[in-house]
Amino acid sequence: MSTTVAQDRYAAEKQKFQELFDQTEAANQQPAHPLDEYRQRAMALVGQLDFPTRRWEEYKYTSVNRILQPDYAMGQVQGVDAADIKTYLPEGMDAHLIVFVNGQLSESLSQFAELPAGMHVMLLRDAMDSDRFGSVAREQLDGILKDQDDIFVALNAAFSQHSLFLYSEKNVACEKPVYILHLSTNAETPILNSHMNIAVAETGSEFAYIEGQFEKPGATGTYFNNIYNRVTVGANAHIHHYCLQQEGAEGFVINRVDAEQDRDSQFSNYTVDLGGRIVRNNLNTVHKGSNLTTNYYGVYFGKEQQHIDNHTFIDHAVPHCQSNELYKGIVTDSARGVFNGKVMVRKDAQKTNAFQQSSSLVLSNKAEMDSKPQLEIFADDVKCSHGATIGQLDESSVFYLRSRGLNDHQARAMLQHAFIAEVLEYFKHEQVRDFAEMLINQKFEQ
Amino acid sequence: MLTVKDLKVAVEDKTILNGINLEVKPGEVHAIMGPNGSGKSTFANVIAGREDYEVESGSVLYKGEDLLEMEVDERALAGIFMAFQYPVEIPGVSTSNFLKSIVNANREARGLEEMNAMQMLKYIREKIELVGMDEKFLRRSLNEGFSGGEKKRSEMLQMALLEPSLAILDETDSGLDIDALRIVSEAVNKLRTQDRSFIIVTHYQRLLNYIEPDFVHVLYKGRIVKSGDKSLALELEDKGYDWIKEEVDAVAV
Ligand SMILES: Nc1ncnc2c1ncn2[C@@H]1O[C@H](COP(=O)(O)OP(=O)(O)OP(=O)(O)O)[C@@H](O)[C@H]1O
Numbered sequence: 001m002s003t004t005v006a007q008d009r010y011a012a013e014k015q016k017f018q019e020l021f022d023q024t025e026a027a028n029q030q031p032a033h034p035l036d037e038y039r040q041r042a043m044a045l046v047g048q049l050d051f052p053t054r055r056w057e058e059y060k061y062t063s064v065n066r067i068l069q070p071d072y073a074m075g076q077v078q079g080v081d082a083a084d085i086k087t088y089l090p091e092g093m094d095a096h097l098i099v100f101v102n103g104q105l106s107e108s109l110s111q112f113a114e115l116p117a118g119m120h121v122m123l124l125r126d127a128m129d130s131d132r133f134g135s136v137a138r139e140q141l142d143g144i145l146k147d148q149d150d151i152f153v154a155l156n157a158a159f160s161q162h163s164l165f166l167y168s169e170k171n172v173a174c175e176k177p178v179y180i181l182h183l184s185t186n187a188e189t190p191i192l193n194s195h196m197n198i199a200v201a202e203t204g205s206e207f208a209y210i211e212g213q214f215e216k217p218g219a220t221g222t223y224f225n226n227i228y229n230r231v232t233v234g235a236n237a238h239i240h241h242y243c244l245q246q247e248g249a250e251g252f253v254i255n256r257v258d259a260e261q262d263r264d265s266q267f268s269n270y271t272v273d274l275g276g277r278i279v280r281n282n283l284n285t286v287h288k289g290s291n292l293t294t295n296y297y298g299v300y301f302g303k304e305q306q307h308i309d310n311h312t313f314i315d316h317a318v319p320h321c322q323s324n325e326l327y328k329g330i331v332t333d334s335a336r337g338v339f340n341g342k343v344m345v346r347k348d349a350q351k352t353n354a355f356q357q358s359s360s361l362v363l364s365n366k367a368e369m370d371s372k373p374q375l376e377i378f379a380d381d382v383k384c385s386h387g388a389t390i391g392q393l394d395e396s397s398v399f400y401l402r403s404r405g406l407n408d409h410q411a412r413a414m415l416q417h418a419f420i421a422e423v424l425e426y427f428k429h430e431q432v433r434d435f436a437e438m439l440i441n442q443k444f445e446q
Numbered sequence: 447m448l449t450v451k452d453l454k455v456a457v458e459d460k461t462i463l464n465g466i467n468l469e470v471k472p473g474e475v476h477a478i479m480g481p482n483g484s485g486k487s488t489f490a491n492v493i494a495g496r497e498d499y500e501v502e503s504g505s506v507l508y509k510g511e512d513l514l515e516m517e518v519d520e521r522a523l524a525g526i527f528m529a530f531q532y533p534v535e536i537p538g539v540s541t542s543n544f545l546k547s548i549v550n551a552n553r554e555a556r557g558l559e560e561m562n563a564m565q566m567l568k569y570i571r572e573k574i575e576l577v578g579m580d581e582k583f584l585r586r587s588l589n590e591g592f593s594g595g596e597k598k599r600s601e602m603l604q605m606a607l608l609e610p611s612l613a614i615l616d617e618t619d620s621g622l623d624i625d626a627l628r629i630v631s632e633a634v635n636k637l638r639t640q641d642r643s644f645i646i647v648t649h650y651q652r653l654l655n656y657i658e659p660d661f662v663h664v665l666y667k668g669r670i671v672k673s674g675d676k677s678l679a680l681e682l683e684d685k686g687y688d689w690i691k692e693e694v695d696a697v698a699v
């Protein structure tokens with residue numbers, strides 16, 4: 001039981017979320033849906049849980065206070081047309097596109113592609129209604145609410161009305177990625193966007209999905225993208241999950257991913273964080289079967305006041321599994337980066353092979369980087385390596401490039417790009433890699 | 447082209463160049479020789495624009511402009527090219543992207559249009575052949591893991607691509623086997639024109655068999671203590687530096 005003292009810290013903020021929830025429920029025109037019952041249960045859970053404070057070890061470097069202060073409302077589809085979408089769907093990017101504007105689904109801006117038979121993408125509420133997926137969907141939702149101790153997940157489940165359900169049947173390979181695009185535009189009030197993705201790959205299947213979270217250029221609003229992903233990778237299956245984020249100066253993000261892998265499977269997460277006021281990613285994977293592989297590849301670039309916190313966790317619970325984790329990032333101006341990479345190798349997880357590397361460049365006196373590898377190893381026959389470096393650009397390289405006629409800015413951009421490019425090489429889908437590269441280059445040019 | 451007058455340079459309060467005078471006219475090739483630590487690289491670096499050095503006095507005019515006021519990249523765009531004694535390795539920067547960027551940066555500075563991908567490929571191939579490099583280097587990271595000889599050739603390739611007015615080669619011949627040396631010097635000879643000048647820093651007279659200099663200078667203790675034509679290089683090869691050192695040190699005492 002939590003103490004009342006701890007709960008009081010954000011009691012007023014919780015109350016505001018409760019009021020917003022009540023308002024949206026009252027305004028809800030649609031007939032009650034089984035999903036609504038889950039949402040109400042989730043809201044009740046919010047009441048029982050606490051928002052983290054900096055006294056929590058996991059939030060030592062990241063205060064959520066700023067995220068909780070605005071008076072949020074639900075958003076509307078506004079200020080976006082097909083031309084805006086093009087920016088985020090560059091040539092060569094062939095995807096099944098689902099567009100959300102200010103947290104609301106826009107079917108007209110979406111571009112549904114033809115997916116192979118056996119690859120299903122639908123609203124979670126429709127999945128619950130269907131004979132085929134009803135029980136899977138409910139199981140997943142029950143799993144999310146059961147013993148949930150993360151208030152942001154509870155908050156997400158309470159507000160997420162357009163949750164998506166992605167499902168690949170046994171042995172189905174879907175080459176075209178599913179692309180879930182969140183755009184934030186100017187709104188009159190701070191906007192709360194809660195979105196949940198439930199991704200399930202059955203035995204031997206493979207698919208990729210991209211979460212793109214962007215603020216429309218020129219927009220200036222305050223918003224909070226509270227995102228939750230629940231990923232279940234079946235035996236011998238592979239899910240590729242891309243997170244591309246470029247949020248506005250007053251954009252807040254909490255993105256949690258809980259992945260669970262069965263034997264012989266692969267889960268690959270590729271994250272590109274180009275900032276927001278506060279971005280916190282919680283990426284967790286639990287191993288349920290042997291001989292599987294988990295890949296985490298992350299790139300971040302923080303400028304100005306941006307705060308980017310990547311918290312990752314890999315739970316090696318069974319023998320003969322492998323994990324590869326490579327994060328590289330740059331912070332400059334007054335930006336702050338945090339990397340916390342926890343790897344747990346439990347007693348039974350013999351023959352584990354866990355690799356972790358986090359490297360960063362800190363380019364100004366006011367920028368700050370905290371990098372913390374956290375290996376907890378309880379098995380004795382394992383190979384685990386980790387490294388964390390924090391450095392600056394090599395000035396003799398800058399000089400060399402300038403001696404060939406590149407100006408200082410070009411030279412530094414080239415070196416920064418080179419630093420990050422190593423990670424992009426691991427991005428499996430070339431079209432996504434090119435897109436990520438373009439976004440990064442744009443940021444260098446700013 | 448280049449007029450150096452009484453140039454004095456220090457590093458960390460230690461005077462390294464102690465009054466250099468040198469006049470390089472368009473089309474001339476000057477060789478600078480001298481014992482280890484005499485200040486040859488320092489001189490080359492100061493001309494190229496390295497900032498670790500403190501110019502205590504003197505002046506350098508390049509094409510009539512005050513060179514010492516120009517930033518390193520301005521100098522490059524104005525046509526000064528330095529082939530480094532120890533080129534840095536830059537992991538992650540692909541050689542081909544790097545070459546494209548520098549060619550286009552220099553073209554832009556000269557008021558020429560950027561080359562498109564096809565033109566660029568053709569141009570780079572042409573010059574690669576000139577310096578006898580393997581095309582596979584284009585896909586590798588710049589200088590990373592290149593052998594000493596490969597690094598020197600990569601420098602020559604960049605020189606060939608940028609077509610400078612004044613090229614400074616700092617010991618480009620050191621560590622090259624005879625075949626490589628021949629290729630490198632042929633490349634230099636092909637680039638020799640009426641208005642392109644070279645300053646070639648070397649320890650070995652051997653190079654000057656291939657690249658015939660108009661002048662040979664001996665740098666010792668931060669000063670040009672002897673100048674002559676190519677026969678001076680032969681004499682040095684024969685007798686070493688001791689006789690020059692003795693001459694100079696005798697005067698100093
Ligand atoms: N950055 C520096 N800091 C301190 N001392 C330096 C620096 N650069 C050069 N020197 C010193 O200046 C002197 C001249 O060095 P320089 O490299 O110019 O000689 P060099 O003639 O090129 O020698 P070599 O033939 O060995 O290449 C040496 O004593 C060297 O140690």
Ligand SMILES: [Mg+2]
Pocket residue numbers: 486487488531616617
């Ligand atoms: Mg030298």
